Amino acid sequence: MSFTTMLTTMLPGVGRTCLLFILTAVLSLILGIFVMFLRQSRIKPVAAVTKIYISVMRGTPLMLQLLVWYFGPFYLFGWSIRGYRFTAILLGFVFNYAAYFAEIYRSGMGSVPVGQNEAAQVLGYSKGQAFIKIILPQVVKRILPAVTNEVITLVKDTSLAFALAYQDVFSLAKQISASQTSFMPFLIAGIFYYIMNYAVAFAMDRCEKALSYYTI
Amino acid sequence: MTLLEMKGIHKSFGDLEVLKGVDLTVEKGHVVSVIGPSGGGKSTLLRCATLLETVDAGSIAYSGEYAVTMENGRAVYASPAALKSVRRRFGLVFQNFNLFPHWSVLRNVMDAPVSVLKLPKAEARDRAMGFLEKMGLADKADAYPCQLSGGQQQRVSIARALALDPEILFFDEPTSALDPELTVEVLRVIRSLAEEHMTMVVVTHEMSFAAKVSDHVAFMDGGVVVESGPAAQVISAPTQERTRKFLEGFNQL
Numbered sequence: 001m002s003f004t005t006m007l008t009t010m011l012p013g014v015g016r017t018c019l020l021f022i023l024t025a026v027l028s029l030i031l032g033i034f035v036m037f038l039r040q041s042r043i044k045p046v047a048a049v050t051k052i053y054i055s056v057m058r059g060t061p062l063m064l065q066l067l068v069w070y071f072g073p074f075y076l077f078g079w080s081i082r083g084y085r086f087t088a089i090l091l092g093f094v095f096n097y098a099a100y101f102a103e104i105y106r107s108g109m110g111s112v113p114v115g116q117n118e119a120a121q122v123l124g125y126s127k128g129q130a131f132i133k134i135i136l137p138q139v140v141k142r143i144l145p146a147v148t149n150e151v152i153t154l155v156k157d158t159s160l161a162f163a164l165a166y167q168d169v170f171s172l173a174k175q176i177s178a179s180q181t182s183f184m185p186f187l188i189a190g191i192f193y194y195i196m197n198y199a200v201a202f203a204m205d206r207c208e209k210a211l212s213y214y215t216i
Numbered sequence: 217m218t219l220l221e222m223k224g225i226h227k228s229f230g231d232l233e234v235l236k237g238v239d240l241t242v243e244k245g246h247v248v249s250v251i252g253p254s255g256g257g258k259s260t261l262l263r264c265a266t267l268l269e270t271v272d273a274g275s276i277a278y279s280g281e282y283a284v285t286m287e288n289g290r291a292v293y294a295s296p297a298a299l300k301s302v303r304r305r306f307g308l309v310f311q312n313f314n315l316f317p318h319w320s321v322l323r324n325v326m327d328a329p330v331s332v333l334k335l336p337k338a339e340a341r342d343r344a345m346g347f348l349e350k351m352g353l354a355d356k357a358d359a360y361p362c363q364l365s366g367g368q369q370q371r372v373s374i375a376r377a378l379a380l381d382p383e384i385l386f387f388d389e390p391t392s393a394l395d396p397e398l399t400v401e402v403l404r405v406i407r408s409l410a411e412e413h414m415t416m417v418v419v420t421h422e423m424s425f426a427a428k429v430s431d432h433v434a435f436m437d438g439g440v441v442v443e444s445g446p447a448a449q450v451i452s453a454p455t456q457e458r459t460r461k462f463l464e465g466f467n468q469l
């Protein structure tokens with residue numbers, strides 16, 4: 001197999017890895033907001049359940065969680081799991097990463113001084129206005145470095161989807177390497193992940209720079 | 217005309233009773249200084265007056281408009297809509313400024329008039345620039361709070377409060393976070409407001425300022441107003457032993 005054939009064979013994997021990455025990043029960044037609010041809910045049982053959810057997500061291997069998402073419905077309820085593979089992978093990733101993002105958001109919210117909210121309140125801003133106009137922009141600035149770290153980890157973690165036989169870059173590299181007895185696919189995969197993370201880091205760095213016009 | 221009337225204010229944090237029945241009345245155009253040792257409840261009183269804390273008992277009225285009343289021995293707050301209208305009557309200047317760091321100086325001063333009072337942008341900008349000029353900060357309009365000295369930040373926060381056209385302005389130790397040379401510029405601004413008959417309540421440790429600028433002085437200790445009266449009398453000839461002790465301590469510094 002020539003180098004170019006190898007590349008073209010791996011190309012669909014690149015697409016799948018990017019698809020999984022983008023869907024997970026977008027959905028978990030959003031779901032994380034809801035999780036954060038549930039975690040701080042005044043209704044005690046809601047907060048308690050959310051806390052348990054977060055600690056399980058963070059305390060068990062993502063690969064195991066993926067297996068549970070995929071096989072769980074069959075073993076627990078006897079449901080058919082045909083055609084469910086990608087959904088299971090996505091559920092596993094999104095719920096796992098939402099837990100991490102929720103905690104990042106929470107610490108970001110906690111690090112904005114209460115005086116900011118108090119000043120807004122005395123000036124007559126509504127709670128919603130205060131959150132959107134005054135608190136949120138400062139939270140975003142504070143959490144950007146932590147979010148960057150997490151997103152970079154996510155790029156690499158997408159390779160765990162091989163556990164559910166997802167044909168991403170990593171899976172294809174493994175298969176081609178075995179069939180062609182070549183080291184080259186691993187190198188290609190490695191370079192691909194590196195470039196992707198480089199792009200992520202670059203984009204996040206741009207965001208941080210854009211917010212560096214003030215210090216807190 | 218009475219702008220603020222607080223009566224029988226009680227406030228506890230858990231088991232700790234911080235305000236034990238405090239009365240405070242402020243007449244239009246007057247400056248009232250609140251002095252007293254740390255932990256005496258001065259900040260808590262201001263936070264109750266500005267609705268940042270809820271009282272356990274007592275009543276608060278701004279120009280006769282009630283924020284809290286006593287009903288059957290319980291403090292009952294007015295409706296959210298009524299409180300919103302009460303909030304428009306006062307402003308508060310914090311010890312640590314609490315400017316919004318992500319906004320320019322100008323935006324800090326003009327945003328609330330636009331977002332809260334719904335003033336047209338151009339008008340709010342002109343007014344804000346006017347207040348900044350008054351504070352000697354017109355050239356800092358485009359700067360960010362982090363680029364200013366503490367004294368400048370505090371003057372911006374005074375401009376921010378004034379931009380909402382409050383009837384009464386509260387200051388909680390406005391100079392305590394500042395170096396002495398910056399303290400002077402902020403006190404000068406407050407003094408100029410007093411000369412324009414701005415109604416103010418100032419918690420301060422600057423005794424000479426309190427003596428010179430205020431009409432009334434209230435000495436607070438242990439959650440009660442121990443002594444209050446005309447500034448000259450309370451500071452120069454206190455009648456209460458505790459006031460005397462406190463002021464002596466100051467003079468020995």
Ligand SMILES: Nc1ncnc2c1ncn2[C@@H]1O[C@H](COP(=O)(O)OP(=O)(O)O)[C@@H](O)[C@H]1O
Pocket residue numbers: 229232234252253254255256257258259260261
């Ligand atoms: N949020 C709070 N929770 C518990 N205790 C408080 C709180 N705020 C103030 N206190 C206590 O109330 C007392 C009065 O505080 P404060 O009003 O800040 O006094 P001052 O401003 O005169 O120094 C202090 O003992 C302080 O520790």
Ligand SMILES: [Mg+2]
Pocket residue numbers: 258259260389
């Ligand atoms: Mg205080």
